[in-house]
Amino acid sequence: MVSLYISGPSWAHRLPAAVKLVFLCLITLLLFPLDQWWQQAIGLAAVLGFYGSLGKKGLKALKVLKNLLWMLSFIFLIHLAFTSWEDGIVISLRLVTLVLLANFLSITTKMDDLMDAIEPLFRPLSVFGVTSKKIALAVALVIRFVPMLMAVFMSLQEAYRARTGKGSSMRLLAPFVIHALKLADEVAEALTARGGADGYENTASR
Amino acid sequence: MGQDKALVQIAFYAALIAALGLLPAVAIPFVSGVPITAQTLGVMLAGVMLGPLRGGLAVLLVLFLTALGLPLLAGGRGGLGVFMGPSAGFLIGWFFGAITTGYIMQLMKNQSVLVSAAIASIVGGIGVVYALGIPGLSVMAGLPLDKAALGSAVYLPGDLVKAAIAAVVAQTVARGMPSALHSRS
Numbered sequence: 072m073v074s075l076y077i078s079g080p081s082w083a084h085r086l087p088a089a090v091k092l093v094f095l096c097l098i099t100l101l102l103f104p105l106d107q108w109w110q111q112a113i114g115l116a117a118v119l120g121f122y123g124s125l126g127k128k129g130l131k132a133l134k135v136l137k138n139l140l141w142m143l144s145f146i147f148l149i150h151l152a153f154t155s156w157e158d159g160i161v162i163s164l165r166l167v168t169l170v171l172l173a174n175f176l177s178i179t180t181k182m183d184d185l186m187d188a189i190e191p192l193f194r195p196l197s198v199f200g201v202t203s204k205k206i207a208l209a210v211a212l213v214i215r216f217v218p219m220l221m222a223v224f225m226s227l228q229e230a231y232r233a234r235t236g237k238g239s240s241m242r243l244l245a246p247f248v249i250h251a252l253k254l255a256d257e258v259a260e261a262l263t264a265r266g267g268a269d270g271y272e273n274t275a276s277r
Numbered sequence: 278m279g280q281d282k283a284l285v286q287i288a289f290y291a292a293l294i295a296a297l298g299l300l301p302a303v304a305i306p307f308v309s310g311v312p313i314t315a316q317t318l319g320v321m322l323a324g325v326m327l328g329p330l331r332g333g334l335a336v337l338l339v340l341f342l343t344a345l346g347l348p349l350l351a352g353g354r355g356g357l358g359v360f361m362g363p364s365a366g367f368l369i370g371w372f373f374g375a376i377t378t379g380y381i382m383q384l385m386k387n388q389s390v391l392v393s394a395a396i397a398s399i400v401g402g403i404g405v406v407y408a409l410g411i412p413g414l415s416v417m418a419g420l421p422l423d424k425a426a427l428g429s430a431v432y433l434p435g436d437l438v439k440a441a442i443a444a445v446v447a448q449t450v451a452r453g454m455p456s457a458l459h460s461r462s
Contacts, residue, residue: 074345075356076346095357135354138353138354145428146363146428149420153420153421154419154421161419162419166418170358172361173358173360173361174357177357177358180346185346208284208288209288209291210338210342210345212284212289213288213291214347216291216292217292217299217349219292220292220296221296245446245450246453248293248450249450249453249454251289251293252450255286259284259286262284263282267280
């Protein structure tokens with residue numbers, strides 16, 4: 072699994088993650104209420120400038136907009152039909168700017184750095200037994216489980232194709248979940264055998 | 278052991294939600310021309326199978342990893358950008374939807390798995406998700422509430438199909454592996 076992060080050095084990579092998070096919140100709060108199209112256009116131009124400052128890789132990262140296109144045209148059409156096209160333009164510009172800005176943080180910040188930056192926010196949770204080590208273990212497990220689940224599904228699909236000649240079916244979902252749950256049970260047993268989530272905490276000392 | 282198992286289960290269902298969004302093979306056929314994925318099926322299943330607490334935490338874990346920058350949402354979307362997008366309210370709705378789904382499963386302990394999972398998925402996985410998603414769309418897209426609701430209605434047929442599938446899967450799994458239905462134990 073590939074994270075959105077683009078390796079770098081750049082001015083944005085050098086900024087600490089916490090600073091970037093605070094800036095993101097501030098700029099979002101500032102930009103949200105502006106209702107003139109030229110104000111939003113300036114915001115968008117600035118964010119596009121950020122991407123441009125990363126060079127070619129940065130411009131390539133603008134392809135995230137592709138995912139937004141369908142929603143955006145839909146929202147614009149509703150505005151066109153029910154409110155006004157001016158509103159449609161201001162709001163479309165604002166959406167693109169805010170999404171690109173938040174995404175800019177994601178592409179210039181390593182996952183680990185981001186996690187370290189927000190780690191203090193989790194500290195109160197340790198009252199409920201949710202330690203940051205446990206969260207880190209859960210994160211690692213998900214990252215490992217996703218490709219594993221994909222592999223389980225692919226093998227079921229292959230067998231189904233061999234039997235029926237058809238590509239795939241919703242019928243595969245139940246056996247898929249059962250197969251995968253058995254694997255999860257094994258992982259839980261293995262974790263306990265190695266001292267459990269808390270044992271992990273002791274052995275993986277920093 | 279209990280805690281380790283809970284941790285692994287939460288991580289497992291989080292991964293399931295992600296995998297269901299990534300598998301093109303289980304993409305549900307187009308209903309009313311809107312591309313939909315099986316991702317919310319995972320949200321329903323997490324609530325139905327794990328119950329309110331663990332189910333809710335599994336969804337929270339997916340959202341957390343997405344915010345950290347992993348492309349776990351359908352179509353490979355991820356990063357903080359999705360929480361600024363028009364469907365941010367729906368993502369928050371997933372969390373409360375999974376909790377509600379799990380809670381209803383517990384309330385209907387004495388009913389059949391099929392019936393209770395279907396009702397729980399519809400109320401939690403559709404009702405609660407839309408109840409948060411529509412106001413979210415309204416705010417992010419600057420639309421009046423009724424227009425936002427109208428826009429979201431195109432996803433309704435697909436979501437009803439997913440609730441039905443969640444119920445059938447839950448029943449089959451409960452039969453093949455009764456211990457997997459944690460919402461009832």
